[in-house]
Amino acid sequence: MEQTTFDLALPVAIGSDHAGFEYKEEVISYLEGKGIQIKDFGTYSADSVDYPDFAHPVASAVEDGTHAFGILICGSANGVAITANKHQGIRAAICWGDELARLARSHNNSNVLCIPARFVSVPTATEMVDVFQATPFEGGRHENRVKKIACV
Numbered sequence: 001m002e003q004t005t006f007d008l009a010l011p012v013a014i015g016s017d018h019a020g021f022e023y024k025e026e027v028i029s030y031l032e033g034k035g036i037q038i039k040d041f042g043t044y045s046a047d048s049v050d051y052p053d054f055a056h057p058v059a060s061a062v063e064d065g066t067h068a069f070g071i072l073i074c075g076s077a078n079g080v081a082i083t084a085n086k087h088q089g090i091r092a093a094i095c096w097g098d099e100l101a102r103l104a105r106s107h108n109n110s111n112v113l114c115i116p117a118r119f120v121s122v123p124t125a126t127e128m129v130d131v132f133q134a135t136p137f138e139g140g141r142h143e144n145r146v147k148k149i150a151c152v
Contacts, residue, residue: 004109004137006068008036012133013067015041015054016117017080020073022046023117023125027071030126039067055083062111063089070112071129077116084112088150096120101128105135107142 012031016024021043028038041057043049051074061067070092072080077094084092092112093104096119104110113132115125137146 010068011037011039013039013058013061013070015058016073017051018046018048019075020117023073026122051079052083055080059084059087059090063087073115075118077114081114095128098131101132102135106138109137109146
């Protein structure tokens with residue numbers, strides 16, 4: 001199974017659509033303030049865009065191992081999660097609170113956090129990022145379940 005914690009020597013991949021743009025900018029500023037390296041895959045304004053154009057590059061960056069983990073933000077988080085989860089090596093989780101972020105990591109070994117900007121505050125979003133990043137995968141009984149997710 002994959003490593004249980006994220007390698008923060010690698011950059012964190014982040015992307016959003018127009019509905020998540022402002023939150024993405026806040027999360028980037030927050031993480032950079034903590035000394036965490038970020039790769040911003042867009043969007044770069046609040047102009048209307050298609051979320052797959054940003055979710056796929058973030059998912060690919062995490063899947064290929066060049067980035068520690070991913071963060072995707074859109075209005076409901078559903079579109080970016082559905083898109084990212086099309087990638088075989090991605091386990092993208094929609095979270096709207098700390099406990100869900102913790103469980104996504106500890107039980108599901110999630111590697112992409114999907115944040116619904118229209119349903120959480122910026123402080124909740126940044127707290128979820130902290131919890132997601134800091135929570136290790138428990139392995140054990142959860143490891144076999146996670147191995148069964150792939151469609152190969």
